[in-house]
Amino acid sequence: MYHSVGDRSDDPYRVTVTPARLDAQLGWLRRRGLRGVSVAALLAARERGAGRDLVGLTFDDGYADFVTHALPLLRKWGCGATLFVLPGRLGGDNAWDRLGPRKPLLTADGIRQAAAEGVEIGSHGLTHVDLTGADDAVLRAETAGSRARLAELTGTGPAGFCYPYGTVDRRVAEAVRRAGYGYGCAIDPGALTGPYALPRVHVGEDDTAVRLLLKRALHRWRRRPAAGV
Template sequence: MTAPYVLMYHSIDHFDEDPYLITIRPGRFAEQMAWLARRGLRGVSVRELLRAPAPGLVGLTFDDAYADFGVHALPVLLRHGFTATVFVVAGRLGGTNDWDPLGPRKPLMDREDVLRAADAGMEIGSHTLTHLRLAGADPFDVEQEVKGSKAVLEEIVGGDVAGLAYPYGDHDADAVEAVRAAGYAYACSINPAGPGPHTLPRTYIGQRDRWLRLHAKRAVHRWKSGRGG
């Protein structure tokens, strides 16, 4: 199966320190979205990308569901007519990224933020309940993380939550099977991943990525996917 082209974002905000390289300044993010638009590419949610794959579609994903998504990312996406998937840590709504021991505490989306994003046309996906690393975890905990987060988010959005992103991009065969058994149609990892809809690879995008690096990353993906340069 040819892997769809999916970009992985986290936080869009101003920053002084960023030890995990998860934050992109709003101006740079706007440049990146404009680059996609100039090339005739359209950013879409993973659900939309898998439903009707086409050469001009690029999946946009935002892990952790930082509150800055609604402030800095959403207006840019809407301006270009783009959609995206926001992967929410369902048990930490309104909390902070406590799983990152270094760097600043960053506020996460609360229930109302999630609803606003969904109402604006964004897909809401799961990033588990607590951001637990699923690979190697106790099977009971894995089941609770993937089933529980799905139930919480489906109650909020009033509909199906089809996708999950593995925290840290880390998964093993047991975690993949648990996600499939919980009823998720797809799950996102990071590159390299494996075949099939429950280990979709993604391309990391960071503050340093301007047009030349964006072009190179897309070319690498197309080469790996067997579509040429």
């Protein structure tokens, strides 16, 4: 689970990795015989009983630096990824991060550019709100509404949804399923773990080879069987 790729001199939420660190992390994967792919590609491989050499790579929020910094490195290392974007904030910024700094988000053209290069585009909702506290109308807009907007933008309805802040409950997961998504990404959903609450591991600037090895081992240990949410 990545977010922004760029300058991290001001990074109070620790959501940014430098291009040099991402380059090293992708190289580490490849040297271990692993390859980064989109979540959709990973799930499809798992359904075939394959994919042990694949790692799903996700980039949340749709920062503009994905195209300028992350995409060239993914191309360099032959990796795919899923980019979760906010169609209600196209060309805006991360206003939800109270402490800042303000980071620009992708425009519609930037999202289409990423999609044209083979990046899977998924929804992160419309505006980045905690859906567990949303009323029914907001929940529909953030799930079904964002999917419709992205279908108009890219020509394809997204298969994946990513819960803002990683927060999900059974009601929210069910709304994502009803909206037509094939899967949902969380962070550490516990008993809800399943196709609509996939656990992910945060990757940051401090994650060198040893830390990545430990995080991969811990993630595999804590995975639980699908709960059928």
